[in-house]
Amino acid sequence: MADDLVFPGDRITIEEEGSPGRLAYAEDGNVYSLVVGKAKVEQGTADVEYVKDVERFRRGMTVVGEITDDLHAVMFVKINPLTRNGVTYVALKSGKILVSERRDHDRHSFREREERLRGKPFRLGDIVMGRIVGEDKDIYSMSVHDPESGVVYAECELCSGALKVSDIAGTLKCERCEHEEYRKISPYYGDFKKIEMKLG
Numbered sequence: 001m002a003d004d005l006v007f008p009g010d011r012i013t014i015e016e017e018g019s020p021g022r023l024a025y026a027e028d029g030n031v032y033s034l035v036v037g038k039a040k041v042e043q044g045t046a047d048v049e050y051v052k053d054v055e056r057f058r059r060g061m062t063v064v065g066e067i068t069d070d071l072h073a074v075m076f077v078k079i080n081p082l083t084r085n086g087v088t089y090v091a092l093k094s095g096k097i098l099v100s101e102r103r104d105h106d107r108h109s110f111r112e113r114e115e116r117l118r119g120k121p122f123r124l125g126d127i128v129m130g131r132i133v134g135e136d137k138d139i140y141s142m143s144v145h146d147p148e149s150g151v152v153y154a155e156c157e158l159c160s161g162a163l164k165v166s167d168i169a170g171t172l173k174c175e176r177c178e179h180e181e182y183r184k185i186s187p188y189y190g191d192f193k194k195i196e197m198k199l200g
């Protein structure tokens with residue numbers, strides 16, 4: 001449902017493809033929505049069907065999403081919609097997390113085993129929890145520095161088995177093949193009921 005949602009001022013199409021119909025207007029050759037709703041272009045007309053109780057995510061909100069791209073120093077997140085007090089919040093754009101392979105306080109760790117496992121805090125496909133700290137036209141900025149933020153579900157890079165929190169701090173272990181991987185792990189890892197309560 002979230003994918004075809006539009007907000008006031010969002011471009012629906014170009015005027016050549018559809019002239020403005022219900023709850024839409026044209027400006028400079030483009031057609032925009034007047035309201036929050038679902039946009040539809042049919043037979044040369046762009047209509048918007050009004051949808052109530054939908055809002056965009058705001059700064060400060062805690063969100064959950066999937067890591068969809070991993071560039072050198074930035075990871076992109078597809079943020080899941082969520083419903084709170086009868087209002088559905090949607091992202092309509094990706095989130096980004098700036099990542100560093102190693103943080104300063106990691107230098108205090110002299111345990112060889114931990115050193116070996118250090119790396120990026122997340123991997124492609126991880127489900128992560130973070131907080132929205134800013135946004136621009138194209139993207140939300142997310143922080144994962146809160147103690148509660150971090151990965152909440154991940155799969156083994158070798159066998160795709162579910163990873164479980166291991167006894168070693170910052171380490172997940174595969175139930176199936178015992179492979180270990182480093183992560184920034186949320187205390188809510190694997191507990192989707194708690195996560196739901198936290199978000200709702």
Ligand SMILES: [Zn+2]
Nearest residue numbers: 156159174177
């Ligand atoms: Zn495995």
